[in-house]
Amino acid sequence: MTPLLTTKGLSRHFGGLRAVDNVDFSIEPGEIRAVIGPNGAGKTTFVSLVCGRYAPSAGTIVFDGEDITDMPAHLRVRRGIAYTFQITSVFANLSAYENVALPVQRTLTDGRSRGAVRQGAMEALERVGLAARAHEQAGALAYGHQRLLEVAMGLALKPRLLILDEPTQGLSDGEIDSFIALVREIARDATVLLIEHNMQVVMELARRITVFNAGKILAEGSPAEIRANTAVQEAYLGTAQEASA
Numbered sequence: 309m310t311p312l313l314t315t316k317g318l319s320r321h322f323g324g325l326r327a328v329d330n331v332d333f334s335i336e337p338g339e340i341r342a343v344i345g346p347n348g349a350g351k352t353t354f355v356s357l358v359c360g361r362y363a364p365s366a367g368t369i370v371f372d373g374e375d376i377t378d379m380p381a382h383l384r385v386r387r388g389i390a391y392t393f394q395i396t397s398v399f400a401n402l403s404a405y406e407n408v409a410l411p412v413q414r415t416l417t418d419g420r421s422r423g424a425v426r427q428g429a430m431e432a433l434e435r436v437g438l439a440a441r442a443h444e445q446a447g448a449l450a451y452g453h454q455r456l457l458e459v460a461m462g463l464a465l466k467p468r469l470l471i472l473d474e475p476t477q478g479l480s481d482g483e484i485d486s487f488i489a490l491v492r493e494i495a496r497d498a499t500v501l502l503i504e505h506n507m508q509v510v511m512e513l514a515r516r517i518t519v520f521n522a523g524k525i526l527a528e529g530s531p532a533e534i535r536a537n538t539a540v541q542e543a544y545l546g547t548a549q550e551a552s553a
């Protein structure tokens with residue numbers, strides 16, 4: 309199968325720091341891929357390069373056969389790459405509906421008809437279970453609902469690749485279970501790249517896991533392979549266990 313996204317030798321330096329260092333990565337269409345690794349490993353920087361928020365210091369990015377290395381972020385959105393931020397980024401003073409209507413408008417090239425905006429926005433809110441709260445002010449929603457609203461904002465772009473950066477951070481156990489079901493549903497027609505610290509979410513959702521450490525890919529494999537990998541245990545799972553002990 310032809311990969312949906314491939315990076316070759318992708319690097320981003322901040323002064324002397326190699327935040328992302330010579331990364332060769334690829335993801336197949338329809339996959340749910342988890343990206344894990346200790347704090348500061350370079351995960352957010354890596355996906356920021358993919359979505360065009362940062363320019364790489366070196367390397368190439370190919371999306372669906374097209375070299376997008378130098379493409380501005382808004383054109384990558386048009387190609388189907390959507391990114392939801394690590395930190396809640398909803399517009400607090402707008403309604404849930406208005407938050408989702410904005411990205412819907414970005415996808416419409418046909419004069420932004422009100423009917424099409426409404427349909428796209430309501431569809432995205434329904435998928436995350438927020439349709440009944442469409443007219444509530446986003447800033448007044450519960451934290452878990454704000455995170456779901458962000459996912460709806462990503463879905464409103466009708467992405468082919470949806471990048472979720474720590475989407476379950478701050479969610480309750482019940483909300484995490486619903487979130488797992490939601491990502492499975494999203495993956496029926498999109499590829500999902502998920503940066504995630506919660507290992508239960510990672511192990512349940514991902515077919516393959518990519519482990520970052522110090523800007524490089526330390527390991528890649530199935531959940532079982534990653535669990536059994538001693539280098540990963542030392543670099544990440546070990547510290548995670550210590551942290552939760």
Ligand SMILES: Nc1ncnc2c1ncn2[C@@H]1O[C@H](COP(=O)(O)OP(=O)(O)OP(=O)(O)O)[C@@H](O)[C@H]1O
Pocket residue numbers: 322325327345346347348349350351352353354
């Ligand atoms: N804009 C920036 N300027 C300077 N250094 C940066 C910048 N963005 C990230 N870094 C540094 O790059 C390294 C990688 O950071 P990054 O946020 O990509 O890691 P991460 O794996 O996403 O971590 P976390 O799990 O904590 O989100 C860190 O040392 C970070 O301090």
